[in-house]
Amino acid sequence: MGIIKADDVTFEYIRRDEEGNVEGITTAVDHVSLDIKKGQFIAILGHNGSGKSTLAKHMNAILYPTEGTLWVDGMDTKEEEHVWEIRQRAGMVFQNPDNQIIGQVVEEDVGFGPENMGIPSKEIWERVEESLRAVGMYEFRKHSPNKLSGGQKQRVSIAGVLAMHPQCIVLDEPTAMLDPNGRKEVIRAIRGLNDVEGITVILITHYMEEIIYADKVFVMDKGAIAMEGTPREIFSQVEKLKELRLDVPQVTMLAYELKKKGMNLPDGILTTKELIDALRI
Amino acid sequence: MIILGFDHRSNAGKGKQVAIILDHISYIYEKDTPMEHRALDDVCLTIPDGQFIGIIGHTGSGKSTLVQHLNGLMEASEGHVYYNGEDIYDKDYDMKKLRSNVGLVFQYPEHQLFEIDVFTDVCFGPKNLGLDKKEVELRAYQALKQVGLPDEYFYQSPFELSGGQKRRVAIAGVMAMKPKVLILDEPTAGLDPKGREEILDMIKRLQKETGLTVILVSHSMDDVAEYVDRIIVMNKGRVMYDDTPKEVFKNYKELEEVGLSAPQVTYIMHALKEKGLNVNTTATTIEEAAEEIWKKLG
Amino acid sequence: MLRDITLGQYYQTESVIHKLDPRVKLGGTLLYIISLFIFENIWGYLLAGLFLAIVIKLSKVPFRFMVRGMKAIVFLLLITVVFNLFLTPGEVLISFWKLKITKEGLRIAIFMAIRLSMLIIGSSVMTLTTTPNNLTDGMEKMLSPLKVFKVPVHEVAMMMSIALRFIPILLEETDKIMKAQIARGADFESGNLLKRAKALVPLLVPLFISAFRRANDLAMAMEARCYRGGEGRTKMKPLVYKKEDRLAYLVIAGYLVIKIVIGIIL
Structure with a gap:
């Protein structure tokens, strides 16, 4: 069993109108099964409303499946006594950088998780320092979060999770509210965690450029997994991605257009270099 | 009014009536303190009627400060703003009228929705203009049609709509004031790829149908390249480039240095050229690039 | 600003x-x-x-x-x-x-x-x-004997420090919403008291909605980081x-x- 394993996970909630009468049932996650190995870099793609964020919240025991089971490091998220253990093993970073920073000083925010876990003060300081260094925010440790850029705030949030020494980090659209520079900073930090620290990363996003380096990609639609494979396998299906309200990187799209015109090119080109090599010039 | 010494940097807008002129505008935060900081530094721009303009810059480049000067929400520390030849800083200038002529849609505009249903919310703008009820409702209806919101949502609470729909309602709220100039600050922020495309297509259609001047503020070149006639690149409070997309993207290396990037196709075309393939590097869209490569290799 | x-x-x-x-x-x-x-x-x-x-x-x-x-x-x-x-x-x-x-x-x-x-x-x-933060810390520690009488000392201190963190954010947001409504022709400055109070509705409704959304997000983020009240918690900077x-x-x-x-x- 991998670090995160979902077996036929379904999440339904009841919609009510203003008077509280039942209007209907929405299935936000629809029979999803997946198995994520330790140390992998996983990307979950999907348009807004595809159920990807709801699925992510299951990995941190914020939500429990209405049907099926989800295990984090072998622990069933439905079992109450494991909740805190699970939240420590699988940390979570959310979309809005302003709404997840609790401390008024960067270092105090990073220390929040370890404080909750009851770690002794001296060790908290060590963890805070090493986490801030890992995301390149150490020099900002005395700053107020309100004065940081969006990308910097998200890196502080990542450090805050890192200080809890998780085995796996789930990032729920961490770059959706950032500008291109901020996005690059955050993605670089995330890749560093995976490459250097060997932490399992589950990145939820709708930016296609961010998933090129993933080991495996899941594409979600209507709560279910619509596609799964390596980035190359996914990007070779341009038409299908368009149907799922998603995009492909411009270079992939260009190769696809050239191929349509009759040029002999392989499917799923991901970088400029690959395109030039394939054009053989 | 004749403005002497005005610097005409842009060629893109020649031959059209000039709607907005920014004449040596500077905006200074915390003047005369050690924290003094120029958010805008000697900006000169002309914005003619009917143009589709993209303003690009990274966070802190001054682009949001700039657009808030266009409808008088912020007042320049130095310089003048003219709308249809009149100085908007004149004492008896009607600011309310200016704000109805120059509509500004802020970032995440759905956060300002407040009424019980979509239709009433869109009525807020025209009602503030003091129009009679019939005219207000007509305008609200037209605006909601223009942004492509289906009728069945008109009497729903705005908070029950999806992100993309809410954004359309918010844009309609400004359109209902019948502005001559529509400014949108990051209208696609937080939307998924398809949602982004839908909103931009809608804006383009609106611009074509109504002859509106549209100013799109963005930090993404990819978003605007396909849509606009003219790009203004802001950096450190100054206008760095002001030209057609093709001309601006020729400076892709300089753009890179200030933390912006040209569309990915620009890089591909330059890389191909370096490898000895004699392609025209000015392609800015995928279609143009594919056409160009096909011509040379196909 | x-x-x-x-x-x-x-x-x-x-x-x-x-x-x-x-x-x-x-x-x-x-x-x-x-x-x-x-x-x-x-x-x-x-x-x-x-x-x-x-x-x-x-x-x-x-x-x-x-x-x-x-x-x-x-x-x-x-x-x-x-x-x-x-x-x-x-x-x-x-x-x-x-x-x-x-x-x-x-x-x-x-x-x-x-x-x-x-x-x-x-x-x-x-x-x-x-610093405001230090003050809340001090108050929490000084009032901690009151816990015996079921006074939620830790919770109150936590609320105060969260309020201190979010007040600047909400002020900025107020500024933004106000500007957005002015751009839609809203007038916050003229008219009698009743008219002015009424003019605040387009400002207050979005502000409350935003505050609730933020509170909801923050509660989730705190739980995700294992927050479960003052019990068993250590301090990074103990007094x-x-x-x-x-x-x-x-x-x-x-x-x-x-x-x-x-x-x-x-």
Whole structure:
């Protein structure tokens, strides 16, 4: 069993109108099964409303499946006594950088998780320092979060999770509210965690450029997994991605257009270099 | 009014009536303190009627400060703003009228929705203009049609709509004031790829149908390249480039240095050229690039 | 700009007073205020003034910052003085029309003005030299015995520190929504009171919605980081009394003793 394993996970909630009468049932996650190995870099793609964020919240025991089971490091998220253990093993970073920073000083925010876990003060300081260094925010440790850029705030949030020494980090659209520079900073930090620290990363996003380096990609639609494979396998299906309200990187799209015109090119080109090599010039 | 010494940097807008002129505008935060900081530094721009303009810059480049000067929400520390030849800083200038002529849609505009249903919310703008009820409702209806919101949502609470729909309602709220100039600050922020495309297509259609001047503020070149006639690149409070997309993207290396990037196709075309393939590097869209490569290799 | 408003008017500098444990400053301020209200005589006030002056000097905060806090209560101060001046019965000094100023009234008015001014300046010294965060920490620790009586001390302290973090964000948001509504022709400035109150609806509704959304997000983020109340929680920066803090307590006690002695003897 991998670090995160979902077996036929379904999440339904009841919609009510203003008077509280039942209007209907929405299935936000629809029979999803997946198995994520330790140390992998996983990307979950999907348009807004595809159920990807709801699925992510299951990995941190914020939500429990209405049907099926989800295990984090072998622990069933439905079992109450494991909740805190699970939240420590699988940390979570959310979309809005302003709404997840609790401390008024960067270092105090990073220390929040370890404080909750009851770690002794001296060790908290060590963890805070090493986490801030890992995301390149150490020099900002005395700053107020309100004065940081969006990308910097998200890196502080990542450090805050890192200080809890998780085995796996789930990032729920961490770059959706950032500008291109901020996005690059955050993605670089995330890749560093995976490459250097060997932490399992589950990145939820709708930016296609961010998933090129993933080991495996899941594409979600209507709560279910619509596609799964390596980035190359996914990007070779341009038409299908368009149907799922998603995009492909411009270079992939260009190769696809050239191929349509009759040029002999392989499917799923991901970088400029690959395109030039394939054009053989 | 004749403005002497005005610097005409842009060629893109020649031959059209000039709607907005920014004449040596500077905006200074915390003047005369050690924290003094120029958010805008000697900006000169002309914005003619009917143009589709993209303003690009990274966070802190001054682009949001700039657009808030266009409808008088912020007042320049130095310089003048003219709308249809009149100085908007004149004492008896009607600011309310200016704000109805120059509509500004802020970032995440759905956060300002407040009424019980979509239709009433869109009525807020025209009602503030003091129009009679019939005219207000007509305008609200037209605006909601223009942004492509289906009728069945008109009497729903705005908070029950999806992100993309809410954004359309918010844009309609400004359109209902019948502005001559529509400014949108990051209208696609937080939307998924398809949602982004839908909103931009809608804006383009609106611009074509109504002859509106549209100013799109963005930090993404990819978003605007396909849509606009003219790009203004802001950096450190100054206008760095002001030209057609093709001309601006020729400076892709300089753009890179200030933390912006040209569309990915620009890089591909330059890389191909370096490898000895004699392609025209000015392609800015995928279609143009594919056409160009096909011509040379196909 | 709104985001530059600092709450609790903390003045950043390095000084002995800044470095003191917040509990010392909280307790000290409380004792000082009490000392102002026991015994009424000139020498006592001179002592209190001297003590305050020394603390201000040590704190390295410019005096004008202390006086700033006074501005807010000038009105209150005037009313107190006027009431005491005219309404205290006793030996009449000056009288015109129906108003009389008595000797006793003059005395009480002067003392009241001195007391209140020193009270405000004294508390300003505390807020100017202690970060809001430190203050909440200090309060939590000082009030922790109340936990026995089921007072949610930790929760209240946590709420205060979260409020302190979000007030600047919400202020900025208010500014943004206000601008957005002005761009839609809203008018927040003209009209009578009723009209103005009505004009606030387009500002307040989005602001409340945003505040609730943020609260919801934050609660989730806190739970995701294993927050489950004060139980079993450790502190990154625990409050520990140092030598200087014990000394400060001694100084305050010394001041109190002298104040009482002066009060009894004179």
